[in-house]
Amino acid sequence: MSRVISITHPGDDQDKRLPAKTRRPTIMKLYRTASGCFVEEQDQFYKPSAYSSDADRWDSLITRDDLYRHLLRGIQDGNWKPVGLTGLENILAPIGSQEVWAAGVTYYRSREARLEESKQAGGGGFYDRVYDAQRPELFFKATPNRVVGPEEPVAIRDDSTWSVPEPELALLVSPKGTITGYTVGNDMSSRSIEGENPLYLPQAKVYNRCCALGPCLLLVETPLPSSTEIRMEILREGRHEFHGATLLSSMKRDPATLVQYLYRNNTFPSGCFLLTGTGIVPPDTFTLKAGDEIRITITSIGTLVNSVG
Numbered sequence: 303m304s305r306v307i308s309i310t311h312p313g314d315d316q317d318k319r320l321p322a323k324t325r326r327p328t329i330m331k332l333y334r335t336a337s338g339c340f341v342e343e344q345d346q347f348y349k350p351s352a353y354s355s356d357a358d359r360w361d362s363l364i365t366r367d368d369l370y371r372h373l374l375r376g377i378q379d380g381n382w383k384p385v386g387l388t389g390l391e392n393i394l395a396p397i398g399s400q401e402v403w404a405a406g407v408t409y410y411r412s413r414e415a416r417l418e419e420s421k422q423a424g425g426g427g428f429y430d431r432v433y434d435a436q437r438p439e440l441f442f443k444a445t446p447n448r449v450v451g452p453e454e455p456v457a458i459r460d461d462s463t464w465s466v467p468e469p470e471l472a473l474l475v476s477p478k479g480t481i482t483g484y485t486v487g488n489d490m491s492s493r494s495i496e497g498e499n500p501l502y503l504p505q506a507k508v509y510n511r512c513c514a515l516g517p518c519l520l521l522v523e524t525p526l527p528s529s530t531e532i533r534m535e536i537l538r539e540g541r542h543e544f545h546g547a548t549l550l551s552s553m554k555r556d557p558a559t560l561v562q563y564l565y566r567n568n569t570f571p572s573g574c575f576l577l578t579g580t581g582i583v584p585p586d587t588f589t590l591k592a593g594d595e596i597r598i599t600i601t602s603i604g605t606l607v608n609s610v611g
């Protein structure tokens with residue numbers, strides 16, 4: 303007998319009496335932790351009855367094209383059991399064997415910043431052109447071993463004199479190219495190396511601990527609203543050094559179109575993560591220092607906190 307679970311929108315008592323199939327969509331958060339994975343739904347945590355935390359199992363779960371429906375069914379059929387947690391410990395980055403890719407110059411603010419940093423090298427025109435071009439800028443960002451999770455240190459390069467975090471909405475994309483989840487991403491970048499020559503982009507972007515993801519995968523069946531806010535605060539010795547915010551409505555590209563370009567003649571057997579570009583850039587006088595704390599918040603997903611190690 304299938305159980306009717308209380309998946310509702312806040313304040314909507316009608317939905318509680320409806321079977322799962324006819325209920326309106328709700329949001330779920332999927333966490334990967336050192337003690338296994340958990341789903342959070344309407345302030346209740348669930349854990350699979352038969353599941354271990356190993357990477358293969360995580361991969362087989364998050365590569366599903368029907369991830370949201372699969373978990374909803376799992377809760378409904380009792381395969382995911384309610385657990386009495388008030389919070390989670392030892393949260394890991396929500397990545398298995400996926401590659402991380404990134405889009406660039408998708409916000410006007412990013413275009414402005416690139417023009418400024420590459421002025422002397424004469425590289426500015428490239429950023430200007432890509433902002434207006436039909437084809438987006440897409441670049442390889444990280445393998446899983448270069449990605450850190452919440453509360454783990456991110457790194458700045460020893461040979462960089464100007465380093466910044468880039469707070470970005472990250473998409474979880476299935477092997478078939480469906481956007482099945484969202485998380486918070488940090489595309490750590492060296493502005494001095496990238497500014498010296500646009501061909502140095504892979505060095506400015508790809509190095510040990512160059513990317514942070516977390517704290518969870520937000521699973522929804524519809525695209526995120528354009529009112530979704532991305533916020534970043536940087537604390538230095540406990541004091542606010544920088545804060546900024548932007549909205550998804552300021553992104554020039556549509557996430558689905560970015561995925562469409564990424565998947566052209568390209569296969570991703572385990573799916574991938576795609577960072578969608580930054581709309582928040584600290585002033586040109588700012589560079590990260592060891593010990594800085596970076597807090598990135600995206601509406602409905604949560605806050606990703608990392609310090610610079």
Ligand code: DO4
Pocket residue numbers: 404405406407408409412416439468489503578579580
């Ligand atoms: O074009 C260089 C990188 C741009 C980028 O990472 C961004 O806009 O977020």
Ligand code: MG
Pocket residue numbers: 404405406468470489577579580
């Ligand atoms: Mg970026």
